[in-house]
Amino acid sequence: MIFKFFAPCLLLFGASACFAAEAVPAPAAVPDTVKMPVKPRTLVVFYSRTGHTRKVTEDLALLLGADVEELIDKKARAGMSGYLGAGKDALGEKLTELGPLKFNPADYELVVIGTPVWSWNMTPAVRTYLSAHKAVFGTVAFFTLSGKTAPDKIVKKMEVLTGKTARAFAGFVDADLKDQNRAVYEGKIRAFADKLK
Numbered sequence: 001m002i003f004k005f006f007a008p009c010l011l012l013f014g015a016s017a018c019f020a021a022e023a024v025p026a027p028a029a030v031p032d033t034v035k036m037p038v039k040p041r042t043l044v045v046f047y048s049r050t051g052h053t054r055k056v057t058e059d060l061a062l063l064l065g066a067d068v069e070e071l072i073d074k075k076a077r078a079g080m081s082g083y084l085g086a087g088k089d090a091l092g093e094k095l096t097e098l099g100p101l102k103f104n105p106a107d108y109e110l111v112v113i114g115t116p117v118w119s120w121n122m123t124p125a126v127r128t129y130l131s132a133h134k135a136v137f138g139t140v141a142f143f144t145l146s147g148k149t150a151p152d153k154i155v156k157k158m159e160v161l162t163g164k165t166a167r168a169f170a171g172f173v174d175a176d177l178k179d180q181n182r183a184v185y186e187g188k189i190r191a192f193a194d195k196l197k
């Protein structure tokens with residue numbers, strides 16, 4: 001008798017339809033706060049000519065679960081003439097033209113900005129970004145990449161330009177990124193990330 005009922009049912013509708021006898025209760029209404037899209041609270045912005053600042057940015061963004069904005073300097077910076085122009089422009093505190101941005105820094109609680117050191121200064125790309133967006137930054141943090149120059153004076157200039165005190169800052173040097181210094185580098189970047197969480 002039971003088989004007589006289920007056999008045609010199974011043939012026509014499949015097993016799930018035949019055995020789903022109990023009505024499934026409607027899901028409870030989801031509060032609006034839960035429906036809000038989850039946005040990372042941190043944006044890491046960087047400029048990099050030869051990849052060091054990019055590497056630190058990528059590691060930091062992974063540790064923080066942050067979005068990443070790469071600044072594109074439209075002025076040619078490659079080769080010897082690019083190098084010389086870069087040093088001169090940074091020393092002269094010149095601005096530059098940036099490519100289009102993907103993210104609005106006003107959407108983030110914390111914006112972390114990384115720059116290579118050029119002639120003891122921030123790069124023109126980072127200077128341009130800071131000048132253009134200083135009015136909308138919430139909390140900021142900075143980091144530098146250099147051959148050996150300490151971050152303090154460059155960070156001070158970034159603070160003066162934005163009118164903001166950095167929540168934290170860090171200075172990385174090219175030697176930090178060598179394989180033999182991996183443990184030291186990891187300690188350094190984790191310590192920096194911990195101050196930003």
Ligand SMILES: Cc1cc2nc3c(=O)[nH]c(=O)nc-3n(C[C@H](O)[C@H](O)[C@H](O)COP(=O)(O)O)c2cc1C
Pocket residue numbers: 047048049050051052053054083084086087116117118119120121145146147148149173174
């Ligand atoms: C034009 C120019 C000027 C530089 N000036 C300095 C400097 O004043 N002090 C320093 O320690 N390193 C200096 N450097 C080295 C870079 O800061 C360093 O190699 C950095 O890691 C490069 O970052 P990037 O690979 O993200 O471009 C300079 C590099 C360039 C291209």
